[in-house]
Amino acid sequence: MSASVYTTSAKVVILGAAGQVGHALTELLEQAPGIEPVPLNRRQLDITDASAIQDQLSRHLPDYVVNCAGFNRVDAAERQPDRSMAVNRDGVGQLAQACAALSIPLLQLSSDYVFDGHYASGYSEDDEASPLGVFGRSKWEGEEAIRRALTQHLILRVSWIFSARGDNYLLRMLERARHEAVIEAADDRRGCPTSADDVARVILAILRQLTCGINVWGTYHYCGAEITTRYGFCEALLAAARQYEELKVQQLKPVAAANLNALAQRPASSVLKCRKLLATFGIRQRPWRSELQRVVREIYGEH
Ligand SMILES: NC(=O)c1ccc[n+]([C@@H]2O[C@H](COP(=O)([O-])OP(=O)(O)OC[C@H]3O[C@@H](n4cnc5c(N)ncnc54)[C@H](OP(=O)(O)O)[C@@H]3O)[C@@H](O)[C@H]2O)c1
Numbered sequence: 001m002s003a004s005v006y007t008t009s010a011k012v013v014i015l016g017a018a019g020q021v022g023h024a025l026t027e028l029l030e031q032a033p034g035i036e037p038v039p040l041n042r043r044q045l046d047i048t049d050a051s052a053i054q055d056q057l058s059r060h061l062p063d064y065v066v067n068c069a070g071f072n073r074v075d076a077a078e079r080q081p082d083r084s085m086a087v088n089r090d091g092v093g094q095l096a097q098a099c100a101a102l103s104i105p106l107l108q109l110s111s112d113y114v115f116d117g118h119y120a121s122g123y124s125e126d127d128e129a130s131p132l133g134v135f136g137r138s139k140w141e142g143e144e145a146i147r148r149a150l151t152q153h154l155i156l157r158v159s160w161i162f163s164a165r166g167d168n169y170l171l172r173m174l175e176r177a178r179h180e181a182v183i184e185a186a187d188d189r190r191g192c193p194t195s196a197d198d199v200a201r202v203i204l205a206i207l208r209q210l211t212c213g214i215n216v217w218g219t220y221h222y223c224g225a226e227i228t229t230r231y232g233f234c235e236a237l238l239a240a241a242r243q244y245e246e247l248k249v250q251q252l253k254p255v256a257a258a259n260l261n262a263l264a265q266r267p268a269s270s271v272l273k274c275r276k277l278l279a280t281f282g283i284r285q286r287p288w289r290s291e292l293q294r295v296v297r298e299i300y301g302e303h
Pocket of ligand 1: 015016017018019020021022041042045046047048067068069070071072087091109110111112139157158159160161162166167168196
C-alpha cells in the first residue's frame with residue numbers, strides 16, 4: 001500500500017461517545033489508520049445546547065460528525081415526551097444546522113421504530129414512516145430536521161442494538177435470568193438484532209468511502225443478518241451464557257408482546273432491508289449469532 005494513502009487524516013467528532021455505539025465506534029476509530037476520532041460524551045457536549053454545539057464544532061472543525069447521542073428509552077419517552085423531542089428532534093435539528101453552517105457532513109443514527117411494523121417482509125428506505133410512539137416519532141422528526149437543514153447527511157437506521165455495556169435488552173434479560181426462575185419474551189415481535197461493534201464497523205466502512213469524495217448522501221438501513229423474535233434472541237442468549245454460568249432461570253416462556261404491559265407500543269415487525277447499503281457501499285450484513293457469542297464472551301471476561 002502506498003504511503004500517501006494515510007498522509008491526510010479525517011477528523012471525526014463522535015457524539016454520545018459513552019453510549020453503546022459511541023463507545024464501540026471510538027474504540028474502532030482509535031485503531032483505524034487515517035482517522036482521528038474526537039469522542040465527546042454528554043458532559044462534554046449536550047446536543048440540546050445549541051451554542052455548545054457551535055463552540056465544539058468550531059473548535060475541532062472535523063471532517064465528519066457522527067451522532068450516536070440520543071434519548072433511547074422507549075417507555076420513558078412516553079412519560080417524558082418533551083425530553084425525547086428535545087434530544088432526538090430539536091437537538092439533532094440544531095446539530096444539523098450547525099453542521100450546515102460549517103459545511104460538515106453529518107452521519108446520524110436512526111431507528112427501525114420510525115415504522116409501524118405492519119410489513120412482515122421488512123422495510124426499505126423509501127417505505128413510509130409511521131411511528132407508533134413518542135420515541136419513534138422523535139427519531140423520525142429528527143431525521144426530517146436533518147433533511148431540511150443539510151444536504152450532506154447520511155442517516156443510518158439500525159435495530160435492536162446489543163453490547164456488553166450500557167442499557168440494552170441483552171443485559172436486562174441476562175440479569176433477570178440470573179435471578180428469576182421463569183422469564184418471558186415476546187414471540188410475536190420480529191426484528192434483527194445488531195451488535196454495537198457491528199454498527200461501528202459499518203460506520204467506519206461508510207466513512208472510508210465518504211473520504212473518497214463520492215456523493216452518496218441519503219438514508220440507509222443496516223441490521224444483523226437473520227430475522228428472529230425477542231424470544232429467539234433470548235433463547236440464543238441463554239444458551240450462550242450457560243457455557244459460562246449456571247443461571248437461575250428454568251423456563252423461558254414465549255408470550256405475546258401485548259401481555260408484557262410495556263408502556264410504549266412497539267412495531268410487531270421491524271425488519272430492515274439492507275440492500276441499498278450493499279449496493280452503494282458493498283457492506284454486507286454480519287450474522288448476529290456470531291456477534292452474540294462474542295459479546296457473551298466479553299461479558300464473562302474472555303476476549
Ligand atoms: N439501542 C437500540 O436498540 C437502538 C435501536 C435502533 C436505533 N438506535 C439508535 O442508535 C443510536 C445509538 O444507540 P445506543 O444504543 O448506542 O444509545 P445509548 O447506549 O443509549 O447511548 C446514547 C448516548 O447518548 C447520550 N445522550 C443522551 N442525551 C444526550 C444529549 N442531550 N447530548 C449528548 N448526549 C446525549 C447518552 O448519555 P447518558 O447515558 O448520559 O444519557 C448516551 O451516552 C441512537 O441514535 C439510537 O436512537 C438504537
